[in-house]
Amino acid sequence: MALTDRYAPPRARIVRRSRRRRLLGGGTDGNEQLTAITAVILLVLFALLGITIIGIVRLLWLHLFLGVLLVGPVLLKLSSTGYRFVRYYTRDFAYQRKGPPQPLMRLLGPFVVVSTVAVFFTGLLLLLAGPGSSLMLRDLHKLSFFAWFAAVGAHVLGHIQELPDALRAVSRGERRARRRHGTGRQVWPAPDAREHTRVPPGSLGRTVAVLVAMAGGLVLALLFLPQIDAWASAGLFNPRYFHPGG
Numbered sequence: 001m002a003l004t005d006r007y008a009p010p011r012a013r014i015v016r017r018s019r020r021r022r023l024l025g026g027g028t029d030g031n032e033q034l035t036a037i038t039a040v041i042l043l044v045l046f047a048l049l050g051i052t053i054i055g056i057v058r059l060l061w062l063h064l065f066l067g068v069l070l071v072g073p074v075l076l077k078l079s080s081t082g083y084r085f086v087r088y089y090t091r092d093f094a095y096q097r098k099g100p101p102q103p104l105m106r107l108l109g110p111f112v113v114v115s116t117v118a119v120f121f122t123g124l125l126l127l128l129a130g131p132g133s134s135l136m137l138r139d140l141h142k143l144s145f146f147a148w149f150a151a152v153g154a155h156v157l158g159h160i161q162e163l164p165d166a167l168r169a170v171s172r173g174e175r176r177a178r179r180r181h182g183t184g185r186q187v188w189p190a191p192d193a194r195e196h197t198r199v200p201p202g203s204l205g206r207t208v209a210v211l212v213a214m215a216g217g218l219v220l221a222l223l224f225l226p227q228i229d230a231w232a233s234a235g236l237f238n239p240r241y242f243h244p245g246g
Helices: 010-024 027-054 060-069 071-089 093-098 103-129 135-181 203-223 225-234
Strands: none
Touching: 027 060, 027 071, 027 093, 027 135, 027 203, 060 071, 060 103, 060 203, 060 225, 071 093, 071 103, 071 203, 103 135, 103 225, 203 225
16 A cells, blocks of 8 residues: 555655646746746747738638647636636735736736637637638627737737746756756755745646647647638638628
8 A cells, every 4th residue: 555645754755745846836936937938839829820811812721720729728828827817816825925917917808818719719610610601700700800919919018028037937947957857866855945946846737738738729720620621622712602691
């Protein structure tokens, strides 16, 4: 029978605690870094999506594929920010001490969430409906995109200065981990030792979360390949798919 943490040797307890911290640790700083990493991934993918909009006639298939792929990291971003929101307003001490976002960002938050859900939901509905989808659904997707672009643009400008510090902290943490464990010799910290660093624990958990989000988006995009192919073959502006009064 496996020993519990209570009766396990001190070294075994430290190992188990260390593993939990690598997967689930980090607290408010870990949540902030996960949000920052996901935001950078989204900025890159959204930039590619913007390029496809410019050449939408030729790059419709890529636009649709990236749009579905983005569902994974977008859900991760909403989850990380939503988690902070819930912990703060349920009066968690650590999140209360860290404080709320800027007042403008708090005011903008609901618009970002609603417009994001709207633009991706209508986009997926368009894919499922096929090239013969109604004009109303197409218009809803366009309107939600314009609302989303305005809200997210303001959101990015409000947080862009916070990204470099968070990402530099992640980079320093990875280099520190390689130096610490790269010799093949385990370093045993004292049970009451405190690690004074800007890099919070939980790096493994954050890495897993990002990889799962990207893999989930990729799987979803592959599942939608038949619908993507149908749209790409028909063409976005093919007149025979527009129903009068649709």
